[in-house]
Each structure stands twice: as structure tokens, then as C-alpha cells.
Amino acid sequence: MAYTWTKSLHLLFVIAWMAAVFYLPRILVNLAEVGEQPAVRERLLLMGRRLYRFGHVMFGLLFALGLPLWLGWRVNPAWWPPVAVGTGWLHAKLVLVALLFAYYIYTARLLRRAGEGGALPSSKALRWFNELPIFLALGAIWLVIAKPF
Numbered sequence: 001m002a003y004t005w006t007k008s009l010h011l012l013f014v015i016a017w018m019a020a021v022f023y024l025p026r027i028l029v030n031l032a033e034v035g036e037q038p039a040v041r042e043r044l045l046l047m048g049r050r051l052y053r054f055g056h057v058m059f060g061l062l063f064a065l066g067l068p069l070w071l072g073w074r075v076n077p078a079w080w081p082p083v084a085v086g087t088g089w090l091h092a093k094l095v096l097v098a099l100l101f102a103y104y105i106y107t108a109r110l111l112r113r114a115g116e117g118g119a120l121p122s123s124k125a126l127r128w129f130n131e132l133p134i135f136l137a138l139g140a141i142w143l144v145i146a147k148p149f
């Protein structure tokens with residue numbers, strides 16, 4: 001019961017965070033294409049900052065729920081069964097999650113740079129950059145579902 005609820009909430013916050021991971025770079029694409037429209041630019045920057053903050057909170061929550069799924073068996077194995085003891089898939093997943101998180105922080109840096117009037121990469125480059133988290137997230141999801149090693 002505790003396990004299934006923890007996992008359901010973990011997934012809910014994973015979905016919410018991924019929305020931010022996927023959409024923040026789209027805002028950057030819009031910023032790169034906005035040209036001389038200061039009001040639109042300001043609005044996009046505001047949307048970006050708010051989305052980033054939202055995503056940050058969602059990451060905190062998914063992490064707070066991932067921890068008991070991972071290590072909660074040490075506290076109460078009746079609530080959280082030891083799903084990953086002696087296996088490697090969770091560590092591999094955590095590597096991909098760390099890369100996703102680094103990607104997210106890098107997007108936030110680009111947003112800050114744009115806010116300070118700095119140049120962004122071209123919108124074409126940003127569109128490619130936008131595809132990266134798809135593979136990282138797919139890898140992380142596959143690892144937890146297949147548990148291949």
C-alpha cells in the first residue's frame with residue numbers, strides 16, 4: 001500500500017518534471033526567434049523562469065519519493081520492499097537521471113543568459129538540443145521497467 005502510493009506519486013511528479021524538461025527548451029526556441037519585440041521577450045522570460053521554478057519543485061518531490069522506493073526497505077521493508085538490492089539497473093537509471101538533471105540546469109543557464117541580454121544558440125541548434133532528453137528519459141524508463149541487470 002505505502003509502496004504503491006509512493007510509486008504512483010513518484011510517477012506523478014516525474015510526469016510534471018518532464019513537462020518542464022521538455023518545455024523549457026521550447027521557450028528558448030521562441031526566445032531565439034522573437035527578434036525586436038521586447039514585450040513578447042519579457043513575457044517569454046517570465047514564463048521560462050516560472051516553469052523552471054515549477055520543475056525544480058517537481059524534481060524535489062519526485063526525488064523525495066524515489067528515495068524511499070530505493071532505500072526505504074532499510075527503514076521499513078513491510079512498506080517498501082527491497083526492489084533494487086544487489087542489482088545494477090537502479091544505478092544506471094540514476095546516472096541517466098543525473099544527466100537529465102544536468103540538462104535541465106543547463107537549459108536554465110541559457111534562460112538566465114537570455115535574460116541578461118546574452119546571445120542564445122540558433123533556434124535550429126536549440127531544436128536539436130530539445131530532442132536530447134527524449135533519449136535520456138526513455139533510457140531511464142526502460143531501465144526501471146525491464147530491470148535488465
Ligand code: HEM
Nearest residue numbers: 007010014062063066067069070083097137140141144145
Ligand atoms: C531522482 C531520483 C530517482 C530515484 C531515486 C528513483 C527511484 C525509483 C525506484 C527505486 C523505483 C521503484 C522501482 C520498482 O519498484 O520497481 C522507481 C520507479 C519508477 N521511476 Fe524513478 N527514481 C528517480 C527519478 C526518476 C525519473 C527522473 C524518471 C523518469 C524520467 C523515473 C521513472 C520511473 C518509473 C517509470 C518508475 C516505475 C517503474 C515500474 O513500473 O515499476 N524515476 N524510481
